[in-house]
Amino acid sequence: MNFVFDIDGTLCFNGKTIDETIIAALKELIAEGHEIIFASARPIRDLIPVLPEQFKKGKLVGGNGCFISQNGKITANFFTPNLTQELHTIIQQHQLTYLADSEWDYAFTGSFEHPIYQNINHSSAKNTPLLELQKICKLVLFKPNSAVIDALSKLPVSITSYKNEDAIDISPLGINKVYGLEKLQIKEFIAFGNDSNDQCLFEKAQFSVCVGTNDVHKYASMTITKEEVAKTIIHLKNNILIKHF
Structure with missing residues (x-):
């Protein structure tokens, strides 16, 4: 299954690092054959420093879809x-x-x-x-x-x-995180987010998780606190429903 994660306010809460418990949960996803895509408002330039080393050259959506990075190669959309x-x-x-x-x-x-x-x-x-x-x-x-x-x-x-x-x-016009996922050929996914720029993810996802009670939570399948992120990732990984998406 594809798991799509926003960064700030979803996995990163100090602007610089991701908690080790969350990193461990992400690594469990990878170990069991799931794919992780990070989709952030940050441009790729500012997204990469926050990520654990093994994810830096993975599939990344930056700038709310303006930037796409895969295998370290960045493509971008520009204003005319x-x-x-x-x-x-x-x-x-x-x-x-x-x-x-x-x-x-x-x-x-x-x-x-x-x-x-x-x-x-x-x-x-x-x-x-x-x-x-x-x-x-x-x-x-x-x-x-x-x-x-x-x-x-x-x-x-x-x-x-x-x-x-x-x-x-x-x-x-028309550029958002879902646009970025489409460029990466990601069609079905579970999404984690926390802010208005994640609404498009929540509306498109097979299942979605909002971290915190921002207004956008009404579009998500469930709402959790930041302390529950790691265990929710593991719960979804183990949930048999994932196998049916």
């Missing part, structure tokens, strides 16, 4: 040049702070204390002026107001809101 210019205009008109990701480097103007900035792999990527990035795959806007949302709604983009962080995540 015209759309990039329209997004830049909105940023300038509303004086927004942001994080823009290219295939590897980034442009950031927000608070250095923000968790998103803290999770960037600064050792291998460079903070580059927005207009100097080669191509932009994904854009996070901080503290957007209703006028910003209205302007974005007129553009061919997908928007995910993060209420707890007062930010929105923007990607090319």
Whole structure:
């Protein structure tokens, strides 16, 4: 069976590491022939450092579907040049702070204390002026107001809101985590997630688990606490229903 895992708030709760009990449960899945796919809002650049060594070159979906990595090879989806210019205009008109990701480097103007900035792999990527990035795959806007949302709604983009962080995540239209799984030829899966960007996973999965009580939990098959993640993975691994998917 394919198991798809979000990272932050699902497996990782400090922005840097995954608890050893969860890693042990993941390794049990692999040992019994199941496949693990990680699907995160993080770009591949920031996803890889969190993963145990044996998973770094596995099947990865980053940037909510904007990035796909398999066997260490990354492919990416980009905004068109015209759309990039329209997004830049909105940023300038509303004086927004942001994080823009290219295939590897980034442009950031927000608070250095923000968790998103803290999770960037600064050792291998460079903070580059927005207009100097080669191509932009994904854009996070901080503290957007209703006028910003209205302007974005007129553009061919997908928007995910993060209420707890007062930010929105923007990607090319139709790009989400399920899109990334489809590119990896993953059709049937069990999903673990915790936030609004995991709704598409929950709606598509054969069985889904929400970690925490974010609003998205209503789309999941079950809701658990972060302390229950490892034992839930093992329970599902041992559950005979998995054999019938």
